[in-house]
Amino acid sequence: MTVTELLSYDAALAAYDPVMGLEVHVELGTRTKMFCGCSTELGAEPNSQTCPTCLGLPGSLPVVNAIGVESAIKIGLALNCEIAEWCRFARKNYFYPDMPKNFQTSQYDEPIAFNGYLDVQLEDGEVFRVEIERAHMEEDTGKSTHVGGATGRIHGASHSLLDYNRAGIPLIEIVTKPIVGAGERAPEVAKAYVAELRELIKALGVSEARMEMGQMRCDVNLSLMPKGSEKFGTRSETKNVNSLRSVERAARFEIQRHAAVLQSGGTIIQETRHFHEDDGSTTSGRVKEEAEDYRYFPEPDLVPVAPSRDWVEELRATLPELPRVRRNRLREDWGINEHDMQSILNAGAVDLIVATIEAGADSAAARKWWMGELARNANEQGKGLDELPMTPADVARVAALVAEGSLNDKLARQVIEGVLAGEGTPDEVVDKRGLKVVSDEGALGAAVDEAIAANAGIADKIRGGKVAAVGALVGAVMKTTRGQADAARVKELILEKLGVSE
Amino acid sequence: MPGITREEVAHLARLARLELADEELEHFAGQLDDIIGAVARVAEVADQDVPPTSHPLPLTNVMRADEVRPSLTPEQALSGAPAQEQQRFKVPQILGED
Amino acid sequence: MTDIIKLTAAEIAEKIAAGDLTAVEVTEAHLARIEAVDEKVHAFLYVDREGALAQARAVDAKRAAGEKLGPLAGVPLALKDIFTTKGVPTTVGSKILEGWIPPYDATLTRKLKEADVVILGKTNMDEFAMGSSTENSAYGPTGNPWDLTRIPGGSGGGSSASLAAYEAPLAIGTDTGGSIRQPAAVTATVGVKPTYGGVSRYGMVAFSSSLDQGGPCARTVLDAALLHEVIAGHDPLDSTSIDAPVPPVVEAARNGSVAGMRVGIVKQFRGEGYQAGVMQRFDESVELLKELGAEIVELDCPSFDLALAAYYLIAPSECSSNLARFDAMRYGLRVGDDGTKSAEDVTALTREAGFGPEVKRRIMLGTYALSSGYYDAYYGSAQKVRTLITRDFEKAFEQVDVIVSPTTPTTAFPIGERADDPMAMYLADLCTIPTNLAGNAAMSLPCGLAPEDGLPVGLQIIAPAMKDDRLYKVGAAVEAAFVERWGHPLLEEAPSL
Numbered sequence A: 001m002t003v004t005e006l007l008s009y010d011a012a013l014a015a016y017d018p019v020m021g022l023e024v025h026v027e028l029g030t031r032t033k034m035f036c037g038c039s040t041e042l043g044a045e046p047n048s049q050t051c052p053t054c055l056g057l058p059g060s061l062p063v064v065n066a067i068g069v070e071s072a073i074k075i076g077l078a079l080n081c082e083i084a085e086w087c088r089f090a091r092k093n094y095f096y097p098d099m100p101k102n103f104q105t106s107q108y109d110e111p112i113a114f115n116g117y118l119d120v121q122l123e124d125g126e127v128f129r130v131e132i133e134r135a136h137m138e139e140d141t142g143k144s145t146h147v148g149g150a151t152g153r154i155h156g157a158s159h160s161l162l163d164y165n166r167a168g169i170p171l172i173e174i175v176t177k178p179i180v181g182a183g184e185r186a187p188e189v190a191k192a193y194v195a196e197l198r199e200l201i202k203a204l205g206v207s208e209a210r211m212e213m214g215q216m217r218c219d220v221n222l223s224l225m226p227k228g229s230e231k232f233g234t235r236s237e238t239k240n241v242n243s244l245r246s247v248e249r250a251a252r253f254e255i256q257r258h259a260a261v262l263q264s265g266g267t268i269i270q271e272t273r274h275f276h277e278d279d280g281s282t283t284s285g286r287v288k289e290e291a292e293d294y295r296y297f298p299e300p301d302l303v304p305v306a307p308s309r310d311w312v313e314e315l316r317a318t319l320p321e322l323p324r325v326r327r328n329r330l331r332e333d334w335g336i337n338e339h340d341m342q343s344i345l346n347a348g349a350v351d352l353i354v355a356t357i358e359a360g361a362d363s364a365a366a367r368k369w370w371m372g373e374l375a376r377n378a379n380e381q382g383k384g385l386d387e388l389p390m391t392p393a394d395v396a397r398v399a400a401l402v403a404e405g406s407l408n409d410k411l412a413r414q415v416i417e418g419v420l421a422g423e424g425t426p427d428e429v430v431d432k433r434g435l436k437v438v439s440d441e442g443a444l445g446a447a448v449d450e451a452i453a454a455n456a457g458i459a460d461k462i463r464g465g466k467v468a469a470v471g472a473l474v475g476a477v478m479k480t481t482r483g484q485a486d487a488a489r490v491k492e493l494i495l496e497k498l499g500v501s502e
Numbered sequence B: 001m002p003g004i005t006r007e008e009v010a011h012l013a014r015l016a017r018l019e020l021a022d023e024e025l026e027h028f029a030g031q032l033d034d035i036i037g038a039v040a041r042v043a044e045v046a047d048q049d050v051p052p053t054s055h056p057l058p059l060t061n062v063m064r065a066d067e068v069r070p071s072l073t074p075e076q077a078l079s080g081a082p083a084q085e086q087q088r089f090k091v092p093q094i095l096g097e098d
Numbered sequence C: 001m002t003d004i005i006k007l008t009a010a011e012i013a014e015k016i017a018a019g020d021l022t023a024v025e026v027t028e029a030h031l032a033r034i035e036a037v038d039e040k041v042h043a044f045l046y047v048d049r050e051g052a053l054a055q056a057r058a059v060d061a062k063r064a065a066g067e068k069l070g071p072l073a074g075v076p077l078a079l080k081d082i083f084t085t086k087g088v089p090t091t092v093g094s095k096i097l098e099g100w101i102p103p104y105d106a107t108l109t110r111k112l113k114e115a116d117v118v119i120l121g122k123t124n125m126d127e128f129a130m131g132s133s134t135e136n137s138a139y140g141p142t143g144n145p146w147d148l149t150r151i152p153g154g155s156g157g158g159s160s161a162s163l164a165a166y167e168a169p170l171a172i173g174t175d176t177g178g179s180i181r182q183p184a185a186v187t188a189t190v191g192v193k194p195t196y197g198g199v200s201r202y203g204m205v206a207f208s209s210s211l212d213q214g215g216p217c218a219r220t221v222l223d224a225a226l227l228h229e230v231i232a233g234h235d236p237l238d239s240t241s242i243d244a245p246v247p248p249v250v251e252a253a254r255n256g257s258v259a260g261m262r263v264g265i266v267k268q269f270r271g272e273g274y275q276a277g278v279m280q281r282f283d284e285s286v287e288l289l290k291e292l293g294a295e296i297v298e299l300d301c302p303s304f305d306l307a308l309a310a311y312y313l314i315a316p317s318e319c320s321s322n323l324a325r326f327d328a329m330r331y332g333l334r335v336g337d338d339g340t341k342s343a344e345d346v347t348a349l350t351r352e353a354g355f356g357p358e359v360k361r362r363i364m365l366g367t368y369a370l371s372s373g374y375y376d377a378y379y380g381s382a383q384k385v386r387t388l389i390t391r392d393f394e395k396a397f398e399q400v401d402v403i404v405s406p407t408t409p410t411t412a413f414p415i416g417e418r419a420d421d422p423m424a425m426y427l428a429d430l431c432t433i434p435t436n437l438a439g440n441a442a443m444s445l446p447c448g449l450a451p452e453d454g455l456p457v458g459l460q461i462i463a464p465a466m467k468d469d470r471l472y473k474v475g476a477a478v479e480a481a482f483v484e485r486w487g488h489p490l491l492e493e494a495p496s497l
Ligand SMILES: [Mg+2]
Pocket: A106, A138, A173
């Protein structure tokens, strides 16, 4: 592979303004496919979720999934789009073995939602408005496995194997208008947009939008125009950029690559490019001999979709609070700064913390456990917080035990460790491991007396005013009670017995 | 008459994935030219302010509930496959993007 | 007992219900007839002897058990090879699907089985229903029982020939531009294209989705109505299926009358290209309608002149997309897979080898009409013509109850005559196409033999959408009057095979 010339990022931005277009495909979480009743459940054995329709057998016909349309309208409304009063499906004709009919049932010049926007917040709190061109309904393709070449890649493969379980799963394609004016922050805007869109989709409950599972896929179109110019340059289309970090890297790489080409007097060719996760570069796709001509025409096997205004308003009324608005509200409620909120967001902890608070914990405790002990644990295991075997209710219970003095922080950490190890609920772990703060004043008093007697020298120092030395006595008590005492109470008792006040 | 060229026919054949033989290209070029010449009459109405009819019936909003229906068994799904492997359709190497 | 094969479907059903005949006897008689004549006629691509007899035995058992039987229980039927049949080969007359055994039944197939109809086998057709002669079948042409050197019409020539040769009393056809009516006309049988959406298309291999419509073929109007009622009705698997009760076609067929009806004749359905004997029989039919008490109204439908052109843009466009799925990947023929060729090449080689010339021609034409730069002029304009034709029909049906015309401009032409002259072939559908474009209903029934060649002429009756019953009401009256005039059904004048 030839080395791609890049211009430094700063030099690129000094000379050019980037223009971006982002196309995001979201796989909906419907129970069945877009045009047939086959299940969409993941992980089924190959070709076990197919029927005449999604296999494209001769004679088969499509019927539209009502929840697919409903989800599209919800997404459109959440993106502040207009919802078409009347629209049709269209056939996009091109041959590819993963597409059973050799046309994709999609929408062309009549998308169900159009002309909207999404406000995205950058890390420093600045809000950037991304205009939405359209959101339309279509279907996914089957999955091919390439055999005989290196590492399952298509290049050099001897043949391919096709599984059509994914063929026909509903997709919503969301296309932005050209994003101009982001300047050096363009890559950051791209990432923030995709992140915000993902949050929005999740909040709407129409998809889990897990990028790592391919439920959300992004194409990044990018071009540069010389500073001061208003004429868009030729764009490149980087396909399948499938993580937030990659979106940012791909945009950045393309800015630097375009700038290098333009600066050296070259011209950008309009082409498809592929993103490489390993080094963050993009490479040119296969150059087609002729331009694609998709020969779109209205799908004659489906009738038009004309969502009544009543239905649209009904759906509008069910829309949840926008993620950005909600995030700002929570940030204020919790009294934390942008930076901390961003960390919580990045950790995927917002909903977990909210649920923990709803289960009775106070917000500081909920944040402390999720962002501390649990985040560390998830990190070690390479899992998401929501994949840990500990529920918000469990965390709330731990927080309650701490609040009532039954546990101290050290014990609480052991309880969490037990729950994560599958030893049961927090209460069960407390029981089984015998983790309870010793609150029996009598037993505690005896332990304090014992510690004072055994450490007479230190006790004298304390009596003499060196209150700071109390730590050593507290430590001794904690040792004899195997950590199950409330350290604050122990300190109080010691000082009391020695007649010293803090 | 514009006349459909041999090159145009070759281009159409590529779009339609038909490996036409040379003499077929020639033959079709003549016939398509005749047919297109005859059907081009429809352009008489191109300027008329008439809505197009894509569907013969004025139906809208035909949808189904999002309920799972039984699928074919994998054996049925693959029953017509020219080749198969690992319960998947086996196809020749795909000249795709990489 | 050779008489069985001359019985109508209604008579057979009645006799089986009454216990005068068994379904097995009836089925065997028809299988024997097929055995005797089909080598000459070649109406069938596949005879499902075992399946038919099993179904017949099941009907007899049901009757013996006193279970309720369907109105056509035990009646044999010839199914056009365009409907999928689970476990029975379906080729659509194409090499590209040779040997394909569908894993599912079309809705129409399922309905026939549920109605206890006995499916004898699959009939020959122009490849993918593209043609007017059945010469485009990859499996050889079908002969017209009136003259085996002539075409039986198309694309459903196998179905019409099976009826005219007494191989089956009922058949199923599909009509995209006339493929039920034109074969009926040239074989002196009855064929009906129901209102678009009246009969489910699920499992009917698509040619042109917005035009295709399955329908009944029979030797009498009543038989067609009985079959119509069995196969019609809403199907949730077909989004373009009409969700309304089936028009009362059987009742109409039993009560034929034109008294007091206004019958339209359209200026555009005559002139150059129409055979004199065809027009003579048509004009006599109009006279007959008058005698039967109908009022004749002359109509002007100017956009009909553009129907053929619009059709030959819309149908190929849709077919170019519908037939893209035949790519050698999942089913059907695969050619050239020698381990060195790409999927792309194998697809192109297979389609080249698997499709016949007419199919390729239409795929190319449709690809052209949809391609960027031409779409508006061709496909876009054709759809405007469609609107204009629909409006012409709407205006016409404000003045009349039905419209009549010749079904075809000529009688059956000799096999081979128009084989490589597509434009000449396309003219066969001149009178039938407007109905497909507008989506309304039409029937063809025999109205005599052309004096110059002694071959059958068809009378077309056209009704508004959803008024299919009118076809049967008028058709039954005309049929009864003609049979009375001739002294027997026209088909009895056909030479014996
Ligand atoms: Mg798309």
